[in-house]
């Protein structure tokens with residue numbers, strides 16, 4: 001990194017060759033809904049931030065109160081500091097530190113910690129991961145543990161973290177989820193997305209939704225897919241398969257002469273929704289288990305104007321539901 005930022009000309013060439021990706025990163029962080037109401041008070045930190053262009057943009061449009069840019073490479077930080085001064089940005093600081101340094105001695109000062117393209121989640125061979133295996137207890141690359149440990153260390157107890165990337169492999173996602181769990185960072189499934197790249201939101205000591213980090217990684221992976229509605233004949237066979245997974249939600253309701261049932265099961269990274277009524281209607285939908293909360297909320301919303309005669313919600317799902 002120091003070589004690529006040896007002087008301003010080289011820095012501009014390096015950043016220019018990455019323009020579309022950087023613009024996408026800036027856009028999605030600037031539009032993040034993690035801090036809708038209190039954004040003006042947010043102290044943010046950009047981990048592995050290079051020259052800190054994302055932080056500069058966030059401050060220039062007054063998104064957050066303060067940003068610190070942290071990187072282990074000095075040269076991008078020096079160039080970023082110069083550009084921030086030229087832009088007259090006051091509420092920004094630059095610090096040279098590695099993820100391991102922060103993990104060991106960082107203080108819990110920040111509401112929002114984001115790490116955009118700061119980990120390699122795309123090259124299994126370089127990370128020592130086997131692309132064809134998803135072990136229940138994966139060997140987690142040291143860099144993942146250091147970054148995630150740093151994030152946990154510097155976030156306030158009610159803070160929010162974001163790990164952003166392009167395409168992530170299944171093995172890397174499962175290993176990253178294992179690193180999160182080992183560092184008491186829980187995935188925020190309301191905000192996490194894997195569309196147009198990965199945006200993995202985490203909360204210190206938050207509630208855990210899934211049994212295993214393997215299921216978490218596969219759910220994030222499957223979030224890249226659209227939901228799939230299927231004909232009843234296909235749905236009935238999948239119902240048999242998914243009913244040996246975990247039932248998270250079931251609600252039965254009735255109006256004058258019709259009874260309605262809606263149930264959601266999860267297995268690995270997928271969830272299966274079964275809808276039925278006593279007049280002969282039947283529907284089945286498969287979607288990413290990452291969207292379990294939203295689909296369960298829909299099930300509750302749909303049933304709320306009828307008489308509820310049976311309601312089951314897995315205790316891990318309850319804290320997330322809005323109704």
Ligand SMILES: C[S@@+](CC[C@H](N)C(=O)[O-])C[C@H]1O[C@@H](n2cnc3c(N)ncnc32)[C@H](O)[C@@H]1O
Pocket residue numbers: 001022025047048049050051054070071072073076097098099100115116117118119143146
């Ligand atoms: C691909 S660049 C991304 C820069 C910026 N976040 C962006 O989105 O353009 C990755 C950055 O992470 C930094 N980095 C990698 N490993 C690090 C570590 N262990 N500690 C601190 N910074 C690290 C590199 O120096 C580099 O500046």
